[in-house]
Amino acid sequence: MDDIEYDMPEDRTLLILDDDAPFRTRLGRAMTSRGFVVSAVGTVDEAEEIARQNPPAFAVLDLRLTDGDGLEVVKALHASRPDCRVVMLTGYGNIATAVAAVKAGAVDYLSKPADADDVIKALLASPEDKPQPPENPMSADRVRWEHIQRVFELCDHNVSETARRLNMHRRTLQRILAKRAPR
Structure with missing residues (x-):
């Protein structure tokens, strides 16, 4: 998987927010190995602190957390850094939450488990890029x-x-x- 080439931006700072520690660690390692400078945290408070102190260029946020909601962090990130590209992750994928995430300012929405290459594609995709049709459309x-x-x-x-x-x-x-x- 690491052999895929990406056109990496100059600022590669990335915030990962997920309360699932093993998933957060795996994704953090994978994104670091692909050239990102990762800050991985497990709570909304920690993520909002990073958003205020040192807002990243990119963020991968879990939607539902034990202490809140990733949508709060999207707002905090865009208040500090409007150009931050956010991808929402969730194990509870449905259209309503996807719409809410995009309205809050996320550039994409992925269901867990998401592979690091899918996350990077979502983070670096240009607005003109159209996603591929799904392999398995909804019933x-x-x-x-x-x-x-x-x-x-x-x-x-x-x-x-x-x-x-x-x-x-x-x-x-x-x-x-x-x-x-x-x-």
């Missing part, structure tokens, strides 16, 4: 589940309001929300 059941999740998020996680907007019985919606995402 119709998954698209339905994603839509329900997006409406649920837009309704501030209010089950009754979401059920009303989707013209669905509240208990039916609760059963759908309690299940894992279909493949």
Whole structure:
């Protein structure tokens, strides 16, 4: 994997925020071996401190953390350094959170586990580059589940309001929300 060539920018500072220590360490090592100067932290507070003191050119942030939300860090980074390129990572991939991440200022959104080369492609991609079509597109059941999740998020996680907007019985919606995402 290390034989892929990238057009590296002059400023290669990178913040990695993830509360999964083994993943954070592996990704940090992989990104260092590819030429980045990595600061890897496990909490929102640590990441916000770096954003204030020494904002990096790039950031790879987990969306859901034990002490908060990676979207808070995106805002802190862009307040200190508007040109910071942020990629959000999450194990809970759905369209609603992807939209929220991009609206907050992330340039891309990847589901875990993400490979270091995929992260670099996302970080260094020019805005004109169009992503390749997915190898395994979502099933119709998954698209339905994603839509329900997006409406649920837009309704501030209010089950009754979401059920009303989707013209669905509240208990039916609760059963759908309690299940894992279909493949």
